[in-house]
Amino acid sequence: MWLVVLAGLAGGIGWSGHVPALPAAFAFPALWAFSASRLIAAAVSAAYFLAASRGLPQGVANFYASDLWPGLLLWVAASLAFVVVHAALWTKRPGKGRGARYLAAAALMGMPPFGLIGWAHPLTAAGVLFPEWGWWGLAAAAAGLLTMTTRWWPVATSVLAGFWLWSAATWTTPSPPAGWVGVDLGLGQSLGRDATLERHLELLAAVKRKAGEGARIVVLPESALGFWTPTVERLWRSELRGTRVTLLAGAAIVDHDGYDNVLVAASAEGARALYRERMPVPVSMWQPWRGWLGERGGARADFFANPIVDFDGRRIAPLICYEQLILWPALQSALHVPSMIVAVGNGWWTKGTSIVDIQKASAQAWARLFGLPLVTAFNT
Structure with missing residues (x-):
């Protein structure tokens, strides 16, 4: 239950609309990896995705001038792809294989067809952790996500937290070109x-x-x-x-x-x-x-x-x-x-x-x- 609650917090905080909060999504791979069963991994995935996309029911109700029920159904339906992919690729075997499976899930949710509804992707936070690193920053973020699924997750957490604090202290909002x-x-x-x-x-x-x-x-x-x-x-x-x-x-x-x-x-x-x-x-x-x-x-x-x-x-x-x-x-x-x-x-x-x-x-x-x-x- 604590893993599910923490996954909901990671999704809710990371996708709150505040740029510095985006790296909270990096907690999700660890919570997914250390689930005790495939069912719990599915519940963790659902909690993260539903919390991250919590605005969808109200948005659908606004768009169609209806009550919340159609939005709630669409909200749950949209989460199925995320949950199914992560539940299918979960394994209880620790090690590099678990990390590779998570990266496979992340890749599937980043590209069509699953990527068509691949909201709340943790890699989006790469720009907060590694500003101006470009593709190297994306690779570093992917490596961080992989490490979060291993027994080295405390080390990864400490390193990523350091980059997070440094970024928060030096962050500048991107500006338009002149004119x-x-x-x-x-x-x-x-x-x-x-x-x-x-x-x-x-x-x-x-x-x-x-x-x-x-x-x-x-x-x-x-x-x-x-x-x-x-x-x-x-x-x-x-x-x-x-x-x-x-x-x-x-x-x-x-x-x-x-x-x-x-x-x-x-x-x-x-x-x-x-x-x-x-x-x-x-x-x-x-x-x-x-x-x-x-x-x-x-x-x-x-x-x-x-x-x-x-x-x-x-x-x-x-x-x-x-x-x-x-x-x-x-x-x-x-x-x-x-x-x-x-x-x-x-x-x-x-x-x-x-x-x-x-x-x-x-x-x-x-x-x-x-x-x-x-x-x-x-x-x-």
Whole structure:
């Protein structure tokens, strides 16, 4: 029972939305490894995952304007992959084999198909423990996770705690490059759904204010522009005429099969869809079963497409909303050596939860791990 309670604390504290708290997730491998049976290992895994993703029931209730029951069912269903993988790979035999099994579980939860719902991955904390170490920091974090499953876990705990304290004492929040600014909005669920001229003029005014303050690139949250159409493009290009500012904002591009969740780059000179989201939110956005049933609709998942985009002379790693909660989009982008990260989200449905704070903490951790500038823009 104590292992289950401690696993819940590790998940709850590590994924509280506070960047310095992320390394608390490193306690999970030890609790999993020293479970007395496969059943207890499953219970430990469930406690960690459910505590880490505790905002999901309320978020689902907000999104669908329903009671908590659908969210509770989805919360439990989402935990099954995590629990099954860790329970299946658990072994009571101590030694290196146990550590290898944990790393196998971590790898499975970091990559599709299990990685599609691989939330709360402990490796996200690598950027807090080993800022600016890059891939060496990720390797050091993986080695720490492995050691936590062996009898050397007290030594690993002491070493990791030392790095944690040093990082906390010297931590600096990643900042945007010169001339870049992200705009947070508090427009609730109307963002992206209110397609009136008044709303677009309101957003244009915010962009122009930032331009007047010296911004050259202004980033707006996911879904800020709603449906991206030729009419909307003409409006923004016309209104930006006479300025030197370029807009980067979320939008949706609809076709006869569904839609793409994108980042659009627009200025007086032209506009284009810069980035197509690789992993939209499962169920609420990405609905692959529609195609299997011969139906249309839902967001398209581009999976491993466009991990980086070239813009303003930089190699940008974009992360839209859900991509900040799972492992592989950030690592795939890092493989292509980006020069900065742009993280946007539309979190109106997360009211009453820490989900947006967790997204921001994850983005900061990845930016610090690879020593990259970071621009964020969220709507709540």
